[in-house]
Every structure is written in C-alpha cells, then in structure tokens.
Amino acid sequence: MSQASSFNGFEHDDAFDVDWLRVDGDHELYFEQYGNPEGKAVIYLHGGPGGHISKPNTVFFSPKTYRTVLLDQRGCGRSRPNASIHNNTTWHLVADIETLRQHLKISKWHIVFGGSWGSTLALAYAQTHPSSVGSLVLRGIFTVREFELKWTMLPGGASKLFPEHFEEFLNFLPEEERADHIEAYNKRLMSDDERVSHPAARAWNKWELSISTLYPNLPGLAQLDDTSFNLAHARIEAHYFRNRAWLEEGQLLRKENIDKIRDIPMTIVQGRYDVVCPSITAWDLHKAWPESKLHLINDAGHSVTEPGTTAKLIEVVEEYASLSIER
Structure with missing residues (x-):
C-alpha cells in the first residue's frame, strides 16, 4: 500500500x-x-x-x-x-x-x-x-x-445550460407522454419488461451524466453500458424523487x-x-x-x-x- x-x-x-x-x-x-x-x-x-x-x-x-x-x-x-x-x-x-x-x-x-x-x-x-x-x-x-428537484428534472433550471441534452432526455418519450415526463419515465422504469425499462433507464441516466462534469466526460458515459447499474440507478432515483426522499x-x-x-x-x-x-x-x-x-x-x-x-x-x-x- x-x-x-x-x-x-x-x-x-x-x-x-x-x-x-x-x-x-x-x-x-x-x-x-x-x-x-x-x-x-x-x-x-x-x-x-x-x-x-x-x-x-x-x-x-x-x-x-x-x-x-x-x-x-x-x-x-x-x-x-x-x-x-x-x-x-x-x-x-x-x-x-x-x-x-x-x-x-x-x-x-x-x-x-x-x-x-x-x-x-x-x-x-x-x-x-x-x-x-x-x-x-x-x-x-x-x-x-x-426547487432542487425542479432545477435538475424540469425545464427552467439545468436545462437552460444544457438544452441539447435536456431535449434528448425529453424526446426519448413519445410526444403524448412529455407533459408529465417524470411520471412517464417512472412507469417505464418500473416495467417488468426489460425492453421497456432498460432503454428508459439509459435515457434517464444519460441526462444526469451529461451534466455532471465541468467539461464533457465521454468516458463517464461508459456506465450506460452497465445494465445492472442503469436500471438500479434510474429506478431508485425516480422512486426517491417522486417521494421527495420521505x-x-x-x-x-x-x-x-x-x-x-x-x-x-x-x-x-x-x-x-x-x-x-x-x-x-x-x-x-x-x-x-x-x-x-x-x-x-x-x-x-x-x-x-x-x-x-x-x-x-x-x-x-x-x-x-x-x-x-x-x-
């Protein structure tokens, strides 16, 4: 050591x-x-x-x-x-x-x-x-x-600094689901069908990873290829955020x-x-x-x-x- x-x-x-x-x-x-x-x-x-x-x-x-x-x-x-x-x-x-x-x-x-x-x-x-x-x-x-939750997850906060990444985050969802995108993501993340939950988890996590460093960190996006990380992070984060962490x-x-x-x-x-x-x-x-x-x-x-x-x-x-x- x-x-x-x-x-x-x-x-x-x-x-x-x-x-x-x-x-x-x-x-x-x-x-x-x-x-x-x-x-x-x-x-x-x-x-x-x-x-x-x-x-x-x-x-x-x-x-x-x-x-x-x-x-x-x-x-x-x-x-x-x-x-x-x-x-x-x-x-x-x-x-x-x-x-x-x-x-x-x-x-x-x-x-x-x-x-x-x-x-x-x-x-x-x-x-x-x-x-x-x-x-x-x-x-x-x-x-x-x-306001901390709104800053990151809703238009008007971090989205003003990273508009292209936030638009990608929203546009993963069909247009009819974007009015309440947090709830729409949550329904997908909680699905038992991996064909539904895993792509949603990847899109959810990519938004946060894209804004986490001062300069773009492309190697950091490699986590998106780890399916066990992707689903756990996105599903649990959505669960906690929807409940304001109790x-x-x-x-x-x-x-x-x-x-x-x-x-x-x-x-x-x-x-x-x-x-x-x-x-x-x-x-x-x-x-x-x-x-x-x-x-x-x-x-x-x-x-x-x-x-x-x-x-x-x-x-x-x-x-x-x-x-x-x-x-």
Missing part, C-alpha cells in the same frame, strides 16, 4: 473483508472493507439514489490510518435484490448504516463521508444517530428541497435538526459550477451551520472525480485524521 500523488489519492490493496449483511426479509447489503482493520473507521456513502460502490472510492483515505467501509445501499450495486424499491426509503437506509456499524462492532464512525445523494443520507443519518458520528465530510450538497421540505436544514449535530466537525467541498446540485444548497447549509467549513472549488462541476474536488477532499480527510473523537 502506498501513497500516490495528491491528485490521484491513495492506492489500496484489495478489500480485507467482503460480505453481505441481511437487514430484513427482502434485502441483503453488500459491503467491503479496506485499509487498516484497526484504523479509524470511515463509511463512504455513494450517490444516486441508486449508485454503487467501487474500489476507486477508497482514494481519499490513507490505508495506514483508516478502516474504510464501502456500502452498496438497498437495491444498488451488488446488494440483493438489484433495483428493488420494496422497503426502500431514506429511513430504511439510515437504519441500515446503524445496523452495519453495530454489525462491524464500530463504536463510532470517525468520518461519515458522502457526496450528492450521499450528503443527504449522511445528514439524515447524523441527525438520527448523532452519537454514532465523529465527523462529516460532504460534497455536492443535496437536501431534496422542491423528507419534509427543508427538513435537513432546520435549526432544530442542525442543533442535533452542531458540535460535530463538518467540512463541505462544493464545485462552484455544480449543475446537478447547485452551490446555493451548500451555501444554505453553511449558513444554517456556520461552525462548518465550506470550500468552493472554482474549477469544478458536480463529479467527485473533478481534480480540484478530489484534491481538496483528500486534504480534508488527512486533516480529519488528527481529530480526537471519543469512541
């Missing part, structure tokens, strides 16, 4: 632990552990909803310092069953993180690390189980407020909820030109929680792989290694 450059992050050996954890009669969660089994425990919360983990998620964490836990959320990645929305809500996922912590006999997460939807889930988890969280490192803040409007930013976690060290890393999760939400979180640290990356969009974002996250995680956190 060796440290690469600050741009590339840390190199890891293969996972020292790979397993599934049954959390109810339907779901088994896939997880991996990397780094130092006796190190400071960090959990990486992937985005989406409906994303998945992969070994490159470990680049932020020194293998000498950290015990890094990667978790595929319900219905995602190698968790079973794939693309299932049954018993799959924000609060199921919050409970799953706590169940996993207890299963792994981790007294407290040294860091809960999440980006995009992962930042939403990290905040919801911390506000529910504050005594289980030593610190938070969040990127691309998303709190599922009405959160009340502005719930995660309310003073009474921030007060529950105000004493937890927290740093936000936000791409200035993030079009998926615009900077205003990171700013609103920082204003609600002025004790937090906010780093705006002036040459970055949404993706965690943007060079400036990656470098700053590695720097913050290294800084947090020295935090004294009661276990």
Whole structure:
C-alpha cells in the first residue's frame, strides 16, 4: 500500500473483508472493507439514489490510518435484490448504516463521508444517530428541497445550460407522454419488461451524466453500458424523487435538526459550477451551520472525480485524521 500523488489519492490493496449483511426479509447489503482493520473507521456513502460502490472510492483515505467501509445501499450495486424499491426509503437506509456499524462492532464512525445523494443520507443519518458520528465530510450538497428537484428534472433550471441534452432526455418519450415526463419515465422504469425499462433507464441516466462534469466526460458515459447499474440507478432515483426522499421540505436544514449535530466537525467541498446540485444548497447549509467549513472549488462541476474536488477532499480527510473523537 502506498501513497500516490495528491491528485490521484491513495492506492489500496484489495478489500480485507467482503460480505453481505441481511437487514430484513427482502434485502441483503453488500459491503467491503479496506485499509487498516484497526484504523479509524470511515463509511463512504455513494450517490444516486441508486449508485454503487467501487474500489476507486477508497482514494481519499490513507490505508495506514483508516478502516474504510464501502456500502452498496438497498437495491444498488451488488446488494440483493438489484433495483428493488420494496422497503426502500431514506429511513430504511439510515437504519441500515446503524445496523452495519453495530454489525462491524464500530463504536463510532470517525468520518461519515458522502457526496450528492450521499450528503443527504449522511445528514439524515447524523441527525438520527448523532452519537454514532465523529465527523462529516460532504460534497455536492443535496437536501431534496422542491426547487432542487425542479432545477435538475424540469425545464427552467439545468436545462437552460444544457438544452441539447435536456431535449434528448425529453424526446426519448413519445410526444403524448412529455407533459408529465417524470411520471412517464417512472412507469417505464418500473416495467417488468426489460425492453421497456432498460432503454428508459439509459435515457434517464444519460441526462444526469451529461451534466455532471465541468467539461464533457465521454468516458463517464461508459456506465450506460452497465445494465445492472442503469436500471438500479434510474429506478431508485425516480422512486426517491417522486417521494421527495420521505423528507419534509427543508427538513435537513432546520435549526432544530442542525442543533442535533452542531458540535460535530463538518467540512463541505462544493464545485462552484455544480449543475446537478447547485452551490446555493451548500451555501444554505453553511449558513444554517456556520461552525462548518465550506470550500468552493472554482474549477469544478458536480463529479467527485473533478481534480480540484478530489484534491481538496483528500486534504480534508488527512486533516480529519488528527481529530480526537471519543469512541
């Protein structure tokens, strides 16, 4: 195990632990552990909803310092069953993180690390189980407020910056289905006929991937050829968005909820030109929680792989290694 450059992050050996954890009669969660089994425990919360983990998620964490836990959320990645929305809500996922912590006999997460939807889930988890969280490192803040959903999914927001991609997103649907394209997509994504669900998933995901980086990222579109990723990401994301992630409007930013976690060290890393999760939400979180640290990356969009974002996250995680956190 060796440290690469600050741009590339840390190199890891293969996972020292790979397993599934049954959390109810339907779901088994896939997880991996990397780094130092006796190190400071960090959990990486992937985005989406409906994303998945992969070994490159470990680049932020020194293998000498950290015990890094990667978790595929319900219905995602190698968790079973794939693309299932049954018993799959924000609060199921919050409970799953706590169940996993207890299963792994981790007294407290040294860091809960999440980006995009992962930042939403990290905040919801911390506000529910504050005594289980030593610190938070969040990127691309998303709190599922009405205007955040409209910005990305309806005309008038991101569509103004990427009109050709949004038109492609709409034009996948027959003209008579475009009046309520979210509902039309949802019906297709939930179809048991793969000839219906899979093309819809590809079109849904292509819109988001097309606007996720500051500069076009054609290699990133290769994910669209992974049918298990495509359906899980699109189906679960649509399921969560239609239900506003089972959160009340502005719930995660309310003073009474921030007060529950105000004493937890927290740093936000936000791409200035993030079009998926615009900077205003990171700013609103920082204003609600002025004790937090906010780093705006002036040459970055949404993706965690943007060079400036990656470098700053590695720097913050290294800084947090020295935090004294009661276990």
